[in-house]
Amino acid sequence: MKNRQEISARIAEIKSELQLLGDLRPGSLTRQYKDSKNKTGGFYQINYMHKMKSKSDYVKKEFVETMEEQVNEYRKFKLLINEWVELGIMNSKLQMKTNERKKNEN
Numbered sequence: 001m002k003n004r005q006e007i008s009a010r011i012a013e014i015k016s017e018l019q020l021l022g023d024l025r026p027g028s029l030t031r032q033y034k035d036s037k038n039k040t041g042g043f044y045q046i047n048y049m050h051k052m053k054s055k056s057d058y059v060k061k062e063f064v065e066t067m068e069e070q071v072n073e074y075r076k077f078k079l080l081i082n083e084w085v086e087l088g089i090m091n092s093k094l095q096m097k098t099n100e101r102k103k104n105e106n
Helices: 004-019 061-105
Strands: 028-032 043-050 053-059
Touching (some): 028 061, 043 061
Antiparallel strands (some): 043 053
């Protein structure tokens, strides 16, 4: 388990990394075909959840690259936030142990 200084340092790094993120877009971008046997043509679609509702949007070819970047940035965002929460839980547990030890020493 990490100590509280290491946890605080990593949380500070996460905050810095979050500031560097670009535009975010949740979801997954896929190429869809009207005829699954004949894989010509097709169109792009992004599927995502927002406010507990599943949504889908069509994406024009000229926006596919931008959309992929936004989806990747969102994935980075989620990973960083999840790590921050885990570190916060670890920090809280360590703080409670420290306070308990101090209480028992008195």
